[in-house]
Amino acid sequence: MRKTIAIVEDERAIRDNYAAAFSREGYAVRGYPNRREAMAAFAARLPDLAVIDISLEDEPEGGFELCRELRGLSAELPIIFLTARDSELDAVSGLRLGADDFLTKDLSLAHLIARVNALFRRVDALRRPPEEKQVIRRGALTLDGERMSAQWNGEVVLLSLTEFWIVYALTRHPGHVKNRQQLMDAANVVLDDNTITSHIKRIRRKFQVVDEKFDAVHTVYGMGYRWVE
Amino acid sequence: MGRLTDLMNYGPISPFRLRTKLLLLALTTLALPWAGCQYAREMETVLRESEQQSLLAVTTTIAGSLKGRQELLFRADSLPGDTGNPGEGDITPVVLSGAPLIDGRADEWDTDARNVVRVAGPGGDSLRILAATHERWLYLALLVRDNRLVFDASELEPLVRENIGDRVWLAFDDKRGGQQRLFFGGTGVGPLRGRFIETREYGREQAVEEPRIEAVWQRTRNSDGYVMEIGVPLSMVGQHLGVLIDDRDRRGATRESYGTLDPSDLRATGRLIAASPDLGDHLRQFAQPGVELSVASATGATLTRLDAPALPGDYTRFRGFLPRMYRLFLDGDLIPRSVTEAERQRAAQDLTQRAVKGMPATTFIAGRYENSVTVAAAAPIFAADGKRIIGVVQLTQTADRWLTLRDRALTRLLNLTLFVTLFAVGAAFWFAGRMTLRISRLGQASETALSREGNLSRVLPEASAKDELGDLSRSFSSLLGRLDEYTGYLRTLAGKLAHEIRTPLTIVRSSLENLESEANSDNARIYIARAREGSERLGAILSAMGEATKVEEAIAHSERQRFDLSALVRTAVDAYRTAFQARKFACEAPGDTVEFTGAPDLIVQMLDKLIDNAVDFSAEGDTITVELRVEDGFADLSVANPGPALPAETSTRLFESLWQSRTEADKRPHFGLGLYIVRLIAEFHGGSARAENLADGSGAIFTVRLAR
Numbered sequence: 001m002r003k004t005i006a007i008v009e010d011e012r013a014i015r016d017n018y019a020a021a022f023s024r025e026g027y028a029v030r031g032y033p034n035r036r037e038a039m040a041a042f043a044a045r046l047p048d049l050a051v052i053d054i055s056l057e058d059e060p061e062g063g064f065e066l067c068r069e070l071r072g073l074s075a076e077l078p079i080i081f082l083t084a085r086d087s088e089l090d091a092v093s094g095l096r097l098g099a100d101d102f103l104t105k106d107l108s109l110a111h112l113i114a115r116v117n118a119l120f121r122r123v124d125a126l127r128r129p130p131e132e133k134q135v136i137r138r139g140a141l142t143l144d145g146e147r148m149s150a151q152w153n154g155e156v157v158l159l160s161l162t163e164f165w166i167v168y169a170l171t172r173h174p175g176h177v178k179n180r181q182q183l184m185d186a187a188n189v190v191l192d193d194n195t196i197t198s199h200i201k202r203i204r205r206k207f208q209v210v211d212e213k214f215d216a217v218h219t220v221y222g223m224g225y226r227w228v229e
Numbered sequence: 230m231g232r233l234t235d236l237m238n239y240g241p242i243s244p245f246r247l248r249t250k251l252l253l254l255a256l257t258t259l260a261l262p263w264a265g266c267q268y269a270r271e272m273e274t275v276l277r278e279s280e281q282q283s284l285l286a287v288t289t290t291i292a293g294s295l296k297g298r299q300e301l302l303f304r305a306d307s308l309p310g311d312t313g314n315p316g317e318g319d320i321t322p323v324v325l326s327g328a329p330l331i332d333g334r335a336d337e338w339d340t341d342a343r344n345v346v347r348v349a350g351p352g353g354d355s356l357r358i359l360a361a362t363h364e365r366w367l368y369l370a371l372l373v374r375d376n377r378l379v380f381d382a383s384e385l386e387p388l389v390r391e392n393i394g395d396r397v398w399l400a401f402d403d404k405r406g407g408q409q410r411l412f413f414g415g416t417g418v419g420p421l422r423g424r425f426i427e428t429r430e431y432g433r434e435q436a437v438e439e440p441r442i443e444a445v446w447q448r449t450r451n452s453d454g455y456v457m458e459i460g461v462p463l464s465m466v467g468q469h470l471g472v473l474i475d476d477r478d479r480r481g482a483t484r485e486s487y488g489t490l491d492p493s494d495l496r497a498t499g500r501l502i503a504a505s506p507d508l509g510d511h512l513r514q515f516a517q518p519g520v521e522l523s524v525a526s527a528t529g530a531t532l533t534r535l536d537a538p539a540l541p542g543d544y545t546r547f548r549g550f551l552p553r554m555y556r557l558f559l560d561g562d563l564i565p566r567s568v569t570e571a572e573r574q575r576a577a578q579d580l581t582q583r584a585v586k587g588m589p590a591t592t593f594i595a596g597r598y599e600n601s602v603t604v605a606a607a608a609p610i611f612a613a614d615g616k617r618i619i620g621v622v623q624l625t626q627t628a629d630r631w632l633t634l635r636d637r638a639l640t641r642l643l644n645l646t647l648f649v650t651l652f653a654v655g656a657a658f659w660f661a662g663r664m665t666l667r668i669s670r671l672g673q674a675s676e677t678a679l680s681r682e683g684n685l686s687r688v689l690p691e692a693s694a695k696d697e698l699g700d701l702s703r704s705f706s707s708l709l710g711r712l713d714e715y716t717g718y719l720r721t722l723a724g725k726l727a728h729e730i731r732t733p734l735t736i737v738r739s740s741l742e743n744l745e746s747e748a749n750s751d752n753a754r755i756y757i758a759r760a761r762e763g764s765e766r767l768g769a770i771l772s773a774m775g776e777a778t779k780v781e782e783a784i785a786h787s788e789r790q791r792f793d794l795s796a797l798v799r800t801a802v803d804a805y806r807t808a809f810q811a812r813k814f815a816c817e818a819p820g821d822t823v824e825f826t827g828a829p830d831l832i833v834q835m836l837d838k839l840i841d842n843a844v845d846f847s848a849e850g851d852t853i854t855v856e857l858r859v860e861d862g863f864a865d866l867s868v869a870n871p872g873p874a875l876p877a878e879t880s881t882r883l884f885e886s887l888w889q890s891r892t893e894a895d896k897r898p899h900f901g902l903g904l905y906i907v908r909l910i911a912e913f914h915g916g917s918a919r920a921e922n923l924a925d926g927s928g929a930i931f932t933v934r935l936a937r
Contacts, residue, residue: 011732011735011736013736013740014732014735014736014739017736017739017740017742017743018739020743021739021742021743021746024743024746084728084731084732084735085728087778087779087782088779088782088783088786089782105731105732105735106731106735106768106772108738108742109739109742109743110742195779197783197830198783219829219830220800220804221797221800221801221804221829221833222800222801222802222803222804222805222808222833222836222837223800223803223804223807
């Protein structure tokens with residue numbers, strides 16, 4: 001059965017372009033221009049994944065509201081924020097509302113599709129029993145590449161998809177410095193320096209929530225970051 | 230953003246301009262003392278005239294009281310001119326202020342005075358008659374040149390021919406119209422008595438002493454003659470008086486007579502022009518403090534004089550420095566220059582002459598002392614018929630009293646105006662100073678408010694002042710406010726623009742990506758690739774435009790931590806060596822740990838921008854020098870590169886948003902945001918950024934000062 005992706009985007013051209021791209025990948029796509037129509041449809045039937053713009057027609061924060069309502073309907077549904085707004089504050093707000101990823105519209109369609117596929121893979125993986133071979137252990141850290149989930153000292157650390165991929169890239173070769181470009185490639189994103197810095201900061205903070213003494217991500221100034229066990 | 234200061238700099242501004250102007254303005258109060266002086270002069274003129282008039286009135290009154298009183302003026306009902314002929318024998322005594330000592334010495338007499346009567350005798354002998362009056366006495370000094378003084382042989386028998394030596398005869402009218410004749414002679418020098426010759430019974434003549442008349446004779450010092458002083462009560466003497474010398478070569482010899490008497494009958498023909506002693510008493514009733522009274526005959530000879538009683542009180546004129554200064558420009562023509570005694574007398578005589586012609590007259594005469602002035606008035610005394618003029622009354626009053634009063638008033642006025650002027654000048658100075666201070670404070674505040682590009686502080690001093698400066702300040706504030714809004718608008722414009730363009734760009738890009746996946750001809754793929762390249766560049770431009778906003782956000786969310794700044798710089802430079810292999814890097818950072826509190830990510834980002842800039846402006850193979858110098862309280866991080874010099878006027882503007890001074894075509898998008906970000910980060914660390922040319926002109930150096 002084809003998976004359904006809902007695109008909530010008020011710009012018709014963009015919505016249609018995304019829809020075309022997802023359709024080409026074999027997904028069923030439904031587009032909504034605003035929160036009202038989207039919620040009406042979601043109430044009838046949930047999609048398998050939602051791509052939401054923050055600013056929706058007359059509601060500048062409509063996407064956030066929609067995300068909250070959608071999370072109310074389903075805790076597992078993957079939600080991606082895709083927006084022209086790229087401020088730190090928006091990203092933090094979006095992820096705090098339970099979105100799985102926060103992407104800017106700079107992202108190419110290919111990258112977007114890679115992320116969507118990854119999210120579906122994660123959803124599928126979560127339904128299957130865990131496979132040991134996909135699991136990376138680095139000291140207190142346990143990474144499940146299939147489920148795209150992270151644990152620190154056995155406690156789950158909720159990472160967004162981008163964050164997960166950054167941690168994943170850093171821990172594949174602990175002690176090696178990964179520069180920003182490498183991290184961007186690993187995360188399938190095109191981000192500027194400030195956004196990478198913000199992601200690293202958020203990752204540290206999320207680990208610090210479960211362990212105050214967490215200090216495994218080191219900054220190598222001018223070069224990048226490395227994972228230190 | 231243009232700088233208002235550039236508009237304001239129309240010339241060098243001296244901080245004293247306003248103050249000087251107001252000071253000059255305040256100096257116009259100096260016209261106050263000037264006006265005061267003018268007023269004082271006017272007042273003085275009035276005062277002087279009234280003084281003259283009142284003195285003249287008194288003079289006229291006195292003259293009126295003497296109308297027809299010949300007997301007071303001349304001790305007789307007839308005038309001197311009425312009897313006999315005016316001639317050489319007239320004796321005009323001077324009026325003395327004190328009685329002379331009758332001692333046979335001529336020392337105290339003025340032997341050259343105009344009133345001296347000279348008579349030549351035989352054989353080179355001569356007689357000089359000097360006369361003076363004091364109160365009720367007539368004094369005569371007879372200066373006789375005689376080569377041989379012959380004394381009488383006997384005091385007891387003065388009338389025996391053989392005994393008679395040199396004799397002096399004094400003859401005068403008495404009040405009853407008779408003639409009095411006295412002779413003086415003696416057996417030696419010293420006091421002697423005048424004697425009448427009385428004819429007794431049988432024609433016997435006898436010499437009788439006149440006790441009321443005093444006389445002393447002495448030889449002159451060089452023995453060329455003798456001096457005889459005689460004191461006669463004025464009450465004895467009528468209108469005529471004369472002296473005769475009987476000179477004898479030896480006792481009993483025939484006399485050789487000469488003098489002002491007729492030798493045959495010893496009758497006095499010369500007039501004695503002197504006032505009655507009662508005139509003094511009469512005048513005394515008009516005496517006033519400070520007023521000198523004198524009466525002169527119609528010929529100008531002084532008949533009597535009443536010296537001025539002393540003025541009560543202290544009438545010393547200006548004392549002290551300031552009053553002296555005042556007098557310099559006050560007195561001017563008011564006070565006659567100090568004059569000689571002769572000039573003073575001539576002035577008095579001129580006045581008398583005018584009165585003699587029948588007109589009362591008044592004038593100012595310089596006083597005897599420096600800076601003293603007298604006012605004099607003269608009025609004619611008419612005879613009983615009211616036509617003839619028998620004499621002149623002259624009053625002289627010292628002006629010291631009212632001059633002193635004027636001086637005091639003036640001093641007070643001038644002191645007051647000087648004080649007011651000083652106060653006004655002081656007040657103006659203070660006001661100007663305060664004004665200048667306020668204006669310059671406002672000016673400075675508005676300048677600094679402007680120079681802090683981007684962050685205008687809208688609160689200016691004086692905003693609460695209720696005067697025009699307050700208005701100005703509020704106008705400035707609202708102007709700056711609008712400027713601030715405008716600057717803010719400009720600052721966020723790039724970000725907003727980037728955001729607005731992003732949506733259509735997304736449409737273009739996603740459309741291209743979709744198009745790419747369709748089956749296309751080779752040509753179409755080329756065009757699509759070009760279009761994608763273009764849209765990617767557009768995207769890069771957009772993110773560069775939004776970068777400043779992002780950095781501002783990043784700064785807002787930054788957390789400070791302690792780290793080793795030196796290690797950070799060294800690591801970063803190592804990274805640049807790898808990243809920019811076409812450049813060489815020199816790093817001069819302390820080997821020790823440099824503890825620093827800040828945001829290391831931001832510091833690195835700032836360094837990135839500086840290095841980017843240095844790389845852009847240097848050539849391949851050049852060495853870029855990164856230096857960290859640590860001082861007390863701050864650290865200087867500088868990046869120097871060889872290359873073109875900075876345009877002179879841009880050294881501060883370089884760090885402004887969207888300032889772009891590069892000219893060469895460059896493929897990478899440049900919005901001059903790099904150095905703006907440097908500034909933002911430096912300011913976040915309590916520091917500042919500046920750009921300079923290297924001293925040898927070989928390139929530029931950008932220095933960021935960070936507070937530790």
